[in-house]
Amino acid sequence: MSKYPNGGKVTTKKSEFRKANETNLLCDDGISQIYLSSELVIHEAVHEGNVFHLYASSSLDYGICPYCGHASSQVHSRYFRTIQDMSILGERVILHLEVRKFFCHNDDCRRKTFAEQPGNEVFRYRRRTCRCERAVARHGITASSGSASRLLAHMGIFISPSTVLRDLHRMRTPGYDDVEEVGVDDWAWRKGVTYGSIIIDYTNGWPIDLLGDRETEGFREWMEQHENVHIVSRDRSTDYSSAIASTERRITEVADKFHLVKNITDRTTKLIAENYADYRLAVRSGEKSPVNTTEATKAPLATDCPSKKPDSREVMFKEVKELQRKGFKPTPIAKKLGIARQTATKYCKMESLPGRNSKLRNEYYKYDAYVEREAASGKPLSVIHQEISQMGFSGSLTPFYDHYKYLSDGHRGYRPKNWKPDPKKEKPQDDRSELLPVKSISSVIDKMLKGKDLDESQKKTFDTLMSLGWFKEMYEAMEGFCKVIKGNKTVELVRWMKRYWKTGIQSLKTFIIGIKKDFQAVRNTIRLNITNGMTEGFVNKLKVVKRSMYGRAGLELLKNKLVLEHILFN
Structure with a gap:
């Protein structure tokens, strides 16, 4: 029509x-x-x-x-x-x-x-009409391109995943030149390998930019392009601090409370790991720990007996080796010879071709009488297999079961009809007090620090730790620092540093030196009561978006998905 x-x-x-x-x-x-x-x-x-x-x-x-x-x-x-x-x-x-x-x-x-x-x-x-394009963009931002294409098809909008991606790439994010208060944190492209930076507008509560690295130079260039920024909330990274200092502007830096508490709890965990022997002695005081030794035995290795009879395998093996000498890789060899890629790869790694595995090589007839006699006495086939393997039998367990299945009654493991289970052995007993690993001890300390209820075993563990002088001093210092950070008096921070400045605990001393170097930012977090929690939340959201794209998201596409969401949905 x-x-x-x-x-x-x-x-x-x-x-x-x-x-x-x-x-x-x-x-x-x-x-x-x-x-x-x-x-x-x-x-x-x-x-x-x-x-x-x-x-x-x-x-x-x-x-x-x-x-x-x-x-x-x-x-x-x-x-x-x-x-x-x-x-x-x-x-x-x-x-x-x-x-x-x-x-x-x-x-x-x-x-x-x-x-x-x-x-x-x-x-x-x-x-497409303007409203249709907005619907495509909204679905493309909230889901992967494939999922967005399928969802739009149910709405009567038939569009391919590639078109959804093209529409997202065509969009441009705003510059946000008038932003004044920002939060910055790093996020992982590949954990432990490459990282980027996310920047949040604290006034409005949404992400405004993504950077491809977390280096000083990248963040410094961004700060130079946004001259209205006067407050930056960050973690304890020295790269961001150096970038802010290099701008030569009066910018208020705020160290994140979460990272400050995490830094001192990590120092406590490290201290416990370094002095774990003291914790063990405190738990096991007055107890004798018998030493049990176990001997490990190695099963004898079975050797293959190569067959000298030439067959088609040898011809194919020679063809593979000839192509390999000419420089072919396993995949092209497999395509040329019409064999499996795994076979071509296996042949390329071999210097000579082993013989075929056959039932004749295992020579069951030599062991038939022994196996039938032992099975009639009630011994399981698995034990018999171990015994004849020591005699020189080279067959594996599953073919052995298949060959002698006429001796079993069909139960799992091919047990003989007159088989009886061995009497139960007594389980080894250990009456000594339980030792918790370092991570479990850290969770107990975290609960105690947050004022949560502890059960009897956790209370006992904490009391044992408090009996150690080095832990008592470290815990009191950690508890005092958390109160200072959550309070609103900056003078208390100076008093806390003076109180523990001459401590003999190296982990605590190192933490205090770090606070001294970053004193202005730490003091500002008490004075302004600003945290980086919003930034951490968007980092978690970024991870979800990145994983929904199956590792194929580039920086610009990832930025559009994260930054444009509040524009299209508001």
Whole structure:
């Protein structure tokens, strides 16, 4: 069915739809209302094959030249555009738009003709309406391209995953030049290998940029492009601090409370690991720990007996080695010879071809009498296999079971009919007190620090630790530091540092020296009560988005997915 005038050919005459529009305004009062703000009028709506076909044209009698801005009413020609729109009642909608080309009579314009661009719903060179493109972008941001394509298909918008990606790559993020308070933290491209940086606008609470590294130079360049920034919340990284200092601007740095508490708890964990022997002595005081030795025995290795009879395997092996000498890799060799790639790889690694594995090589007949006699006495086949392996039998366990399955009653392990289980052996006993690993001890300390309830065993562990002088001093210092950080008096930080400055615990001393070097940022976190928790939350969200893209997300695409979300959904 063709609804186009003259079969869709270019014409300068007025189309049938425009003639109908001038005499019949029925569609204008009904379905045309959905495009009223877009300067479009619907002439006819046809439902065919689960698809709504809407035939439309511009509601204006003139066109505006997009190059010079002059209006023109002289039509040069007409053509049709097929545009996809949002679904109606879950069914696909195709908009057939008649577009006019006008003559431009402005002598200063570099174009003589131009095509009209009515309203704000249809853009140049686009095959989807503006609202349809917004729906595609929203689904592309919240899900992977494949998932977005499938979800859109259920909405009547049929689009490929590659097109979803192209639309996301075409979008550009704002510059956010007026941002004043930011939070910065690193995130892992590949954990332990490559890292990037995420920057959050603390005033509005959304991410504004992603950087491809966490080095000083990258963040310094970003800071130079955003001159209004005067507060930066960061972790304890010296790279971000150096970048801020290199800008030579009065910027308030705020060290994150979470990282400060984590730093001192990590120091406590390290101290416990270094002095774990003291904890063991405190737990096992007055107890004797007997030493049990176990002897490990190695099973004898079975040697293969190569067969001297030539067969097709030797011919194929020679072919593989010949191609390998010519420089072929296993995959091309497998394709050339029509063998499995695994076989070609195995042959390439061999210097000589071993013999075939066969039942004759195992020589079961030598052991039949022994196996039948031992099985009749009630011995399991698994034990018999171990015994004859020491006698020189080279067969594996599963073929051995298959060969002598007539001796079993069908139970698992091929047990003989008169088999009886061995009497249960007594389990070894250990009456000594339990020793907790370092990680479990750290969790007990964390619960105690947060004021959570401990069970009896945890209380006993904590009391044992508090009996050690070095742990008692470290825990009291950690508890005091957490109170200072969560408070609002900066003078308490100085008092805490003076109190433990002459400590003999090296882990605590190292932590205090780090606080001294980063004193202004640590003091600001008490004074301003700003945390990097929002940044950490968006780092977790970034990890989810990155993993949903199956490791194929580039930096720009990842930035668009994270930064543009609040724009498209608000």
